[in-house]
Amino acid sequence: xxxxxxxxxxxxxxxxxxxxxxxxxxxxxxxxxxxxxxxxxxxxxxxxxxxxxxxxxxxxxxxxxxxxxxxxxxxxxxxxxxxxxxxxxxxxxxxxxxxxxxxxxxxxxxxxxxxxxxxxxxxxxxxxxxxxxxxxxxxxxxxxxxxxxxxxxxxxxxxxxxxxxxxxxxxxxxxxxxxxxxxxxxxxxxxxxxxxxxxxxxxxxxxxxxxxxxxxxxxxxxxxxxx
Amino acid sequence: xxxxxxxxxxxxxxxxxxxxxxxxxxxxxxxxxxxxxxxxxxxxxxxxxxxxxxxxxxxxxxxxxxxxxxxxxxxxxxxxxxxxxxxxxxxxxxxxxxxxxxxxxxxxxxxxxxxxxxxxxxxxxxxxxxxxxxxxxxxxxxxxxxxxxxxxxxxxxxxxxxxxxxxxxxxxxxxxxxxxxxxxxxxxxxxxxxxxxxxxxxxxxxxxxxxxxxxxxxxxxxxxxxxxxxxxxxxxxxxxxxxxxxxxxxxxxxxxxxxxxxxxxxxxxxxxxxxxxxxxxxx
Amino acid sequence: xxxxxxxxxxxxxxxxxxxxxxxxxxxxxxxxxxxxxxxxxxxxxxxxxxxxxxxxxxxxxxxxxxxxxxxxxxxxxxxxxxxxxxxxxxxxxxxxxxxxxxxxxxxxxxxxxxxxxxxxxxxxxxxxxxxxxxxxxxxxxxxxxxxxxxxxxxxxxxxxxxxxxxxxxxxxxxxxxxxxxxxxxxxxxxxxxxxxxxxxxxxxxxxxxxxxxxxxxxxxxxxxxxxx
Numbered sequence: 001x002x003x004x005x006x007x008x009x010x011x012x013x014x015x016x017x018x019x020x021x022x023x024x025x026x027x028x029x030x031x032x033x034x035x036x037x038x039x040x041x042x043x044x045x046x047x048x049x050x051x052x053x054x055x056x057x058x059x060x061x062x063x064x065x066x067x068x069x070x071x072x073x074x075x076x077x078x079x080x081x082x083x084x085x086x087x088x089x090x091x092x093x094x095x096x097x098x099x100x101x102x103x104x105x106x107x108x109x110x111x112x113x114x115x116x117x118x119x120x121x122x123x124x125x126x127x128x129x130x131x132x133x134x135x136x137x138x139x140x141x142x143x144x145x146x147x148x149x150x151x152x153x154x155x156x157x158x159x160x161x162x163x164x165x166x167x168x169x170x171x172x173x174x175x176x177x178x179x180x181x182x183x184x185x186x187x188x189x190x191x192x193x194x195x196x197x198x199x200x201x202x203x204x205x206x207x208x209x210x211x212x213x214x215x216x217x218x219x220x221x222x223x224x225x226x227x
Numbered sequence: 228x229x230x231x232x233x234x235x236x237x238x239x240x241x242x243x244x245x246x247x248x249x250x251x252x253x254x255x256x257x258x259x260x261x262x263x264x265x266x267x268x269x270x271x272x273x274x275x276x277x278x279x280x281x282x283x284x285x286x287x288x289x290x291x292x293x294x295x296x297x298x299x300x301x302x303x304x305x306x307x308x309x310x311x312x313x314x315x316x317x318x319x320x321x322x323x324x325x326x327x328x329x330x331x332x333x334x335x336x337x338x339x340x341x342x343x344x345x346x347x348x349x350x351x352x353x354x355x356x357x358x359x360x361x362x363x364x365x366x367x368x369x370x371x372x373x374x375x376x377x378x379x380x381x382x383x384x385x386x387x388x389x390x391x392x393x394x395x396x397x398x399x400x401x402x403x404x405x406x407x408x409x410x411x412x413x414x415x416x417x418x419x420x421x422x423x424x425x426x427x428x429x430x431x432x433x434x435x436x437x438x439x440x441x442x443x444x445x446x447x448x449x450x451x452x453x454x455x456x457x458x459x460x461x462x463x464x465x466x467x468x469x470x471x472x473x474x475x476x477x478x479x480x481x482x483x484x485x486x487x488x489x490x491x492x493x494x495x496x497x498x499x500x501x502x503x504x505x506x507x508x509x510x
Numbered sequence: 511x512x513x514x515x516x517x518x519x520x521x522x523x524x525x526x527x528x529x530x531x532x533x534x535x536x537x538x539x540x541x542x543x544x545x546x547x548x549x550x551x552x553x554x555x556x557x558x559x560x561x562x563x564x565x566x567x568x569x570x571x572x573x574x575x576x577x578x579x580x581x582x583x584x585x586x587x588x589x590x591x592x593x594x595x596x597x598x599x600x601x602x603x604x605x606x607x608x609x610x611x612x613x614x615x616x617x618x619x620x621x622x623x624x625x626x627x628x629x630x631x632x633x634x635x636x637x638x639x640x641x642x643x644x645x646x647x648x649x650x651x652x653x654x655x656x657x658x659x660x661x662x663x664x665x666x667x668x669x670x671x672x673x674x675x676x677x678x679x680x681x682x683x684x685x686x687x688x689x690x691x692x693x694x695x696x697x698x699x700x701x702x703x704x705x706x707x708x709x710x711x712x713x714x715x716x717x718x719x720x721x722x723x724x725x726x727x728x729x730x731x732x733x734x735x736x737x738x
Binding site for chain 1: 514517518519521522523525526529530532533541542543544545546547548549550551552553554555556557558559560561563564567568592593595596597599600601603604606607613616617618619620621622623624625626627628629630631632634635638639642643645646661665668669670671672673676677679680697698699700701702703704705706707708709710711712713714716717719720722723726
């Protein structure tokens with residue numbers, strides 16, 4: 001029962017979405033449209049689950065006396081503060097529906113003052129880490145690594161004034177060695193070839209895995225306990 | 228000499244951080260801009276938008292967050308300017324919750340300031356964010372108003388003039404996606420472009436751009452890749468519509484620090500390799 | 511700029527510097543900013559999902575009259591009780607939070623996985639398999655009115671044979687020896703060029719993010735100058 005019903009649901013839902021492509025007559029289009037809306041609503045519930053899980057895990061750690069208890073309280077205060085401000089639409093009219101354009105909305109101020117700057121700053125620190133990695137890790141240890149580095153050089157220089165001037169002096173019959181030309185052709189041809197091969201490989205894997213899930217061969221998502 | 232050798236070949240990471248920070252800050256302070264000529268893949272998208280019949284219905288999807296604003300905002304602004312100059316109708320939506328704020332910012336900074344004659348609900352509409360990722364695209368393909376029952380301000384969707392003739396995604400003439408990950412251009416191609424033969428244009432971060440090259444040109448009309456893609460599109464836009472020569476150069480201004488930082492990174496790679504080979508020879 | 515805009519900018523600038531302080535070493539300011547961000551972001555996604563999807567598309571469909579105070583107008587005038595199904599499934603999904611009845615969430619997960627599997631099967635087959643093969647079938651010899659285009663022919667050959675060689679590298683049913691090994695090795699070279707391009711573009715992307723933050727800090731510093 002615990003495992004059989006999910007398998008039946010997956011089979012029915014998965015088959016519906018495959019059949020709806022090949023059988024575009026009632027009731028399949030309507031069923032596909034309606035179940036798609038259910039999926040979107042369930043995705044919304046998944047965010048609620050995420051929030052609930054955060055509360056559970058954080059509260060658990062605080063209860064057990066985690067050394068970073070103060071910061072965990074900061075997490076909870078931030079969470080409930082943003083939740084309350086957002087759901088109650090504090091600072092704006094009740095019918096704003098969380099609309100960011102509503103003047104005075106506290107939800108928007110916390111987004112602009114805390115969420116957006118923190119997210120942007122966290123990701124921008126990657127620039128420092130990638131430059132440190134460029135110095136420490138990118139070595140031309142063998143021929144393949146050298147090819148990788150040469151390609152990277154061309155890409156990095158390709159659209160800069162330095163890249164243009166380094167090879168601008170080359171005569172016309174050697175124009176295929178000019179960095180801007182190489183930049184464009186590397187992206188359109190060998191890069192596309194490599195990315196396409198990876199894309200096809202991934203597509204084959206996903207197609208086979210989807211079939212396994214629909215037919216009930218793949219059951220790892222059901223967990224390990226006995227039904 | 229030994230001190231110099233140690234300095235160059237065993238650089239402390241904090242010196243590298245300061246070097247990168249200066250490489251970005253100094254060109255920004257001195258407004259060192261780098262205009263770029265459009266590459267074929269960018270020009271292709273520009274030409275595709277130019278070729279749209281007047282008053283075409285175009286979806287502009289804001290699928291990015293605050294972390295990629297420097298790359299994606301100039302793209303969104305350029306698209307808004309281009310579409311409104313050509314008198315197309317823009318349907319603005321988001322697959323990312325964080326995209327909605329960027330959508331509002333584009334309306335505030337570009338549409339309301341530079342196109343005061345454009346009317347909300349007639350020339351552009353804010354549909355906003357809905358949860359569902361690619362499921363949302365799948366739903367919209369079948370029944371657009373089944374999900375968007377109101378616009379982003381809460382107005383009944385049937386009360387908005389430019390929504391009257393919309394029933395499914397196939398009613399649109401083009402979909403432009405400004406994105407930085409999943410869901411994004413790839414999902415629009417898979418669930419809308421290939422399924423409904425709807426022209427798709429992508430404007431994505433540099434990290435994602437290379438993954439989308441295989442879709443060009445059959446499944447993707449064109450692609451803006453990263454800050455340089457945005458700068459190239461701005462060049463194409465300004466050369467055709469010079470009125471954007473002052474306000475529409477944000478990516479070109481950012482390309483100055485970008486170019487300098489690239490040179491610093493290359494210098495670091497060279498230094499690192501020199502120190503590696505010198506050390507190897509000593510052994 | 512209003513007073514509230516100024517306050518929001520100051521807080522944003524301070525949060526940015528707190529995050530950047532990690533570059534020196536881990537410290538209480540960074541930890542504070544990081545933990546605050548985690549809490550605020552989880553709530554943000556939750557609020558947006560509830561207000562943009564769960565209320566208009568589920569609650570307003572089941573009980574339209576209850577939401578007319580929250581939304582300017584509810585699209586659904588007659589209740590649509592079919593939407594009780596996703597409400598029930600959603601509550602089953604939330605049962606994951608209670609260990610004793612967590613197994614019930616598998617039913618809701620099954621709908622999510624069923625949708626994803628069903629759509630992925632067709633979408634990846636069409637867009638990432640058949641369409642990609644179609645795009646690789648291009649002429650190896652390009653002839654224009656001016657005659658043979660050697661450059662374009664070579665580039666097309668690189669594309670077609672590059673795809674084939676790289677695919678051979680991922681084909682593990684045959685041992686990579688002899689001819690197969692040679693083709694597979696050529697595939698490695700193609701992939702190395704692709705990864706080199708990826709590295710270059712990744713560096714570009716990361717630097718762009720930093721440019722944005724430095725510009726923002728510049729505006730933050732300017733706001734102090736405006737006050738003085």
